[in-house]
Ligand SMILES: Nc1ncnc2c1ncn2[C@@H]1O[C@H](COP(=O)(O)OP(=O)(O)OP(=O)(O)O)[C@@H](O)[C@H]1O
C-alpha cells in the first residue's frame with residue numbers, strides 16, 4: 001500500500017487553526033505551503049506517502065467524497081450542505097465554531113419581499129430550502145458565494161442565510177438574526193471506501209480522535 005495519500009485543506013479562515021491540530025496527528029506540510037506567494041495547489045508533507053492539496057472549502061468535501069482525496073478538514077456547514085453518502089465525518093475538531101442563521105433587515109424582510117413571497121440570498125441553498133420546508137414554507141434561493149449581507153440592502157432578497165460568529169457583519173449591515181439553523185465546527189472528513197481499504201486512513205482517524213479527546217480533557 002504505497003500509493004500517496006491526499007489530504008485536503010481549505011484555504012480560508014479555518015486553515016490557521018487546522019495546522020497545529022494536523023501537526024499533532026503527524027500531518028505537516030513542507031515549508032513552501034506557508035509561502036503566501038506560492039501558487040502551487042499541491043504540497044509535499046514530512047511523510048513521503050502523503051501530500052496536501054489546498055482548495056476552496058466546498059471543494060474539500062467534493063474531492064474527498066469522490067475519493068480524489070482520501071481525507072481532509074472542513075466546516076460541518078459544508079458537510080451538511082452537500083450530504084454526500086460517501087463522506088464520513090468521524091471527528092469533531094472543536095474549532096471553527098460558528099452557526100448558520102437566517103437574518104433580515106431591522107425593518108423586516110417584507111419591506112423587500114412583500115408579504116407573500118420569500119426570497120433568500122445564500123451560499124447554502126440546500127440547507128436553506130430544508131430549513132424553510134420544515135416550517136412548510138417554500139423559499140426561493142438566490143445563490144451567492146460571499147458577502148450575502150449586502151443582498152437585502154440592494155433589494156436582491158428579503159432574507160439571507162449565512163454563517164454568524166461574532167454577529168458583527170450582520171450588525172454593520174443593518175441585519176438581525178431571526179432564527180438559528182445549525183451549530184457548526186470543523187470536522188475531520190474521510191472517504192468511506194478509503195477508510196475501509198487503507199489502514200493508513202484508519203490510523204490517521206485514530207490520531208485525530210486521540211488528539212481531540214486529549215484537548216477536551218485538558
Ligand atoms: N465567521 C466565522 N467564524 C468561524 N468560522 C467560520 C466563519 N466563517 C466561516 N467559518 C468556517 O470556516 C469555513 C471556511 O470559511 P471561508 O469562507 O473562510 O473559506 P474559504 O475556503 O475561503 O471558502 P470560499 O473559498 O468558498 O470562500 C466555513 O465553511 C465555516 O465552517
Ligand SMILES: O=P(O)(O)OC[C@H]1O[C@H](OP(=O)(O)OP(=O)(O)O)[C@H](O)[C@@H]1O
Pocket residue numbers: 013145146147148149162163164165166167168169170
Ligand atoms: O459574525 P461575524 O464574526 O461577523 O462573521 C460572519 C462572517 O464571516 C464569514 O464571512 P468571511 O469573513 O469568511 O467572508 P466571505 O463573506 O467571503 O465568506 C460569514 O460569511 C460572515 O460574513
